[in-house]
Amino acid sequence: MEYCDFLALSWLMIVEFVLGLPLNLSVLYIFIFRFKFWKNKSIFLFNIVVADFLLVACLPAKAYHYQLGERRSSNKAVCKTLLFMLFLNRGASIAFLITLSLDRYFNVVHLGRRNIVKNLKKSPQISIIIWVLLLPLTIPTMVTTFECCNSHGRKVETPTHDITDTFREIVFFGQIIFPFIILVFCTFRIVNRLRKKTVGEKVKLRRAVWVVLSVVVVFSICFLPSTFARAVLIAVRLKEWQQAEDIVVQVYDSLMVLSYSDCLLDPLVYCFCNSGFKDAYVATFCPKFIQKKLQMCNFEYNFK
Template sequence: MDTSSLDNDTDKICQKNIDHNRALYIFYSSVVVLELILGLLLNVTVIHLFIFKLKFWKSKTIDIFLFNLVLADILLLIGLPVKAYNFQQCSEHKVVCKVQLFLQFLNRGASIAFLTVISIYRYYSVVHPGKSRVLRILRMSPQISVFIWVLLGILTIPAMLQSFIRCNISEKDEELTTIVLLREIVFFTQIFIPFFVLVYCSIRIIRRLKQKSVGDKTKLRRAMFLVTSVVFVFAVCFLPYAITRAVQLYKTGHVLPEEKDTVVKLYDGLICLSYLNCLLDPILYCLSSSKFKKLYISIYLPFLLEKVQPESAEDTGDD
């Protein structure tokens, strides 16, 4: 295979994207920059509270998982300037590209993994509180967190081994090598399996809360809203992105260049949408707690403090 010829073909596709879709890709870049600014602002302030106010390492099991979730989102956001740049330009530095890809695969995977572990922990705390053995294992949050980071670090290595992986999505067709196959298996597994786990846990938690709740409709509605919102955000941010990726892989080599260009543009747009998860995670998980929300507002938004009405603490297994 003539590698230089493939590189030239890829550069032509990328240059075509810039010439004919300039406004679209500038819009994509602007969206990424906006997500970066808002995401960092929210995640950094939240992680500041975890470290300096809540001292998460001495706190509840759920707080350690939440801290790692926010940390994964911050590390993912750090790579967004490269993504924004590559939406506007078709030039890249190979080392920077691979580092950005590694951060993207690792930290998106970590964000999904910790989100899933939190849902499983809440599921057992609410639905099966008597299964003390499982809960004892889940309460080993420091060990579980280290295991997740190490495992994902190993599984992410294939994303950096392929020399022709590019920071933009207008890449040349790949041969189905073992590394490519492993990379795609990891990619789809870490999205679809957690989604089904989240759906199952959410349904069982809602059913259990309906059985336990007697008269406290406000608390029940808040808990149900939180649980369903997590599934909704996950579905909106990741499922279209993953499905489009599957279509892109399936149609590689079976479509005209114009059709492939359309799929590439759609995929790029859904990547922007997937980064929205970094902005919504702190809101759904951290600020859903009345205690954490009041602490956050008192420190960063004190002018809203007088508008916050006392709320009963929500109990969805955050033990």
């Protein structure tokens, strides 16, 4: 990549940080002091906020290295720590977003049956278990033989190095592909259920549709493009097409920077997922005239 490309991406990360920090701080304030997430069964939503803070904390360091024209830090400890944090944020965001979608799926499609997810989301211990289970998936970023910048497809010196790279790619693609299949399935079933319901039941179903659709938007913008670009990058490297690789690397790096925007899009999920959070946020941070307009929109929406 040319220095001007690094510079442009660094400024994009700075914009994401400048917008993401106050947004997530305001969300955190609402969750703790106004909404009191532990009383409103919104522990999973709060965990997404925590994951977003991990991402926001990494952006200044990533932007600084890009300002210097470096894809990664020359300090191995810093480089691996940033990768660990980014992988952990990615995994946690996806895990809790899909869990929310499954909760809506069971509430709508299997209404009346026992909802395991609904019971699990009330327990903070389950959230801790999810974080602990995610830690082993980030281990490949901490192995001493791990090369930070897309090393799979290169000639390797040791079998261990190759195994580490392969495992990392399986994790990278698996944590996107399988959750996305689940998400598409949940969306299809909820929409199909909406068509069969009577008018009086449709308000709750529409909200469920908006929840899963908001998660689809996050996936479509933040996770799917970079995943597809990485698949192309690996294919190009295995074919040893050097000129094409230079172009694909630029595209991949750009889409990875775009993927950091999930810290800006996740609050949409919070609003669609829990009207109580949305009301608390609007009442705290929005001017009166915006509050009145939103109240009118909600009134008209509920009576459609």
